Amino acid sequence: MTDVTALTIAILGGTGGQGQGLAYRFANAGVSVIIGSRDAERAHTAADELSGRITGGRVTGASNAGAASAADVIVVAVPWEAHEKTLTGLVTELKGKIVVDCVNPMGFDERGPYPLLTDDGSAAEEAARLLPDSTVVAAFHHVSAVLLSDPTVSDLDLDVLVLGEERSATDTVQALAELLPGVRGIFGGRLRNAGQVEALTANLIAVNRRYKTHAGIRITGL
Ligand SMILES: NC(=O)c1ccc[n+]([C@@H]2O[C@H](COP(=O)([O-])OP(=O)(O)OC[C@H]3O[C@@H](n4cnc5c(N)ncnc54)[C@H](OP(=O)(O)O)[C@@H]3O)[C@@H](O)[C@H]2O)c1
Numbered sequence: 001m002t003d004v005t006a007l008t009i010a011i012l013g014g015t016g017g018q019g020q021g022l023a024y025r026f027a028n029a030g031v032s033v034i035i036g037s038r039d040a041e042r043a044h045t046a047a048d049e050l051s052g053r054i055t056g057g058r059v060t061g062a063s064n065a066g067a068a069s070a071a072d073v074i075v076v077a078v079p080w081e082a083h084e085k086t087l088t089g090l091v092t093e094l095k096g097k098i099v100v101d102c103v104n105p106m107g108f109d110e111r112g113p114y115p116l117l118t119d120d121g122s123a124a125e126e127a128a129r130l131l132p133d134s135t136v137v138a139a140f141h142h143v144s145a146v147l148l149s150d151p152t153v154s155d156l157d158l159d160v161l162v163l164g165e166e167r168s169a170t171d172t173v174q175a176l177a178e179l180l181p182g183v184r185g186i187f188g189g190r191l192r193n194a195g196q197v198e199a200l201t202a203n204l205i206a207v208n209r210r211y212k213t214h215a216g217i218r219i220t221g222l
Contacts, residue, residue, distance in 0.1 A: 002175040009176070010034040010071030012064045012086060013078035015046045018102060021148025022075060022140065023050055027057030029179035034060050036067030036074075043067070053151070068093035073100060073172065075140070076127065080105040080116065083123055087130045095133040098169050100176075101194075102140035104201040112206055115199035122194035124163065137164035137173045138194040141201055143180070144214035156180055158216025161188030161197050186219050 011019040014035035023033045037043035043061030050059045103123040105116040120126040124138035139162040147153050160177035164170040177185030207215040
């Protein structure tokens with residue numbers, strides 16, 4: 001498996017639940033993490049708070065643009081509503097880098113969660129269209145922010161499906177997934193298959209609501 005511990009990982013929208021959770025786990029695995037935000041001050045505050053809780057690695061804060069410029073791999077962890085605008089504004093900073101999209105286009109109404117139809121077929125494919133000079137990989141859609149941030153959870157007990165067009169990039173992101181305790185990173189196909197992976201999150205949220213849990217998925221046969 002690729003050695004990813006020397007990489008610097010930036011998280012766009014890293015002040016949110018998912019970004020904080022991933023930053024906590026990556027840093028604890030010894031990786032250098034930059035929390036990105038629209039507001040650099042907010043990123044610094046979040047990074048300082050996280051630094052007090054981690055046992056390894058290093059967490060710093062920056063604007064989303066600063067974080068993207070300084071990192072090797074950039075995770076997109078903003079709400080779907082902010083996806084297009086965020087990426088459009090960072091085309092230059094993200095050029096030549098691996099961009100990991102974990103965004104789930106999702107709606108909620110009185111009948112519960114449901115996947116949103118997107119023009120490109122998925123958030124990840126939108127990212128690939130907006131960032132032609134980046135290598136977009138889709139991953140981390142089904143990892144619960146609550147479990148990621150909970151220091152008492154030592155085994156996340158799930159698989160992360162990793163989708164993309166370039167083998168070296170999906171290998172890298174599979175290795176990043178495997179830094180999370182109890183996680184296997186599993187290649188899940190090319191980006192044209194990202195839509196159903198993003199959409200499956202609606203099923204998992206429905207499971208969570210019925211069974212009061214934080215459900216993940218496991219692939220059998222491997
Ligand atoms: N929460 C989960 O368990 C989970 C699991 C898997 C995947 N995801 C995906 O991860 C993404 C982030 O989820 P989250 O729960 O962390 O979301 P969130 O807390 O609502 O937002 C994350 C961050 O995005 C930034 N943001 C919010 N609105 C924005 C806007 N209009 N424009 C630009 N930036 C904006 C904010 O950072 P600043 O204000 O600091 O810029 C915010 O802290 C979502 O797309 C979600 O589908 C979440």
